[in-house]
Amino acid sequence: MKIHIPTPLRTYTGGQETVTVSGTTVNGALEQLTTTYPELKSNLFTADGKLRSFVNVYLNDDDIRYLPEKEAAPTNENDELTIIPSIAGGCCL
């Protein structure tokens, strides 16, 4: 399956926008990704292994946080994972 990497994290994938992995779950796919590109790990996960709060991961068009199985959701080779950091802000208090 394909994992799409956002612009800022391509520094850690040798500039690749899309990485192909063979995991059968979201977790498995992300694990394979961070095994291949270890520097990605601290950018995606906290020290205790949780996905950072500002990192969104979509399985096709679904936010994995809202899937029944969450990170354990099964995947197949035609699925696409997209990693997308959040965008927010505002002018003042």
Next chain:
Amino acid sequence: MLRLDYAEYEALRAHGEETYPNECCGVLLGKSESGNGNHVSAIVRAGNTRTDSAHNRYNIAPIELVRIQREARGRGLDIVGFYHSHPDHPAQWSPTDFAEAHWLGCSYVITSVEQGKAVLTNSFQLLGTGEDDKQFHDESIEINLAATKAQAQEGNE
């Protein structure tokens, strides 16, 4: 440095005027030029999901970002930055802007909109290697007027 055509520059400022007194937001598509900033080829308007406090907050729904990134990929472009407006506040990044900024290397464009009129547009590039050392750096904006003139000439022909 951030490079963009005059039409895109005007479009992102006009967006801020349209949504006044609320904040607008959108995405800059283009290419990052190694050591030479970001070159914008297109801007994409996005919805502000912070309807609870849209006058001083913005948020782009992640699924909208996923779709914009997908569209960019289809056009051979990347997400190279974002823009938003500061209604009746300076075109400077705020502590909230900084805390919520995570796209290292990208340009964050802010337009101050005073009484409904776009005034100043500034750009800040988020640099660093991660959350621990990220910093906003002032970034110059280069506006390509040649494209506008060329389009005008085509229109006159």
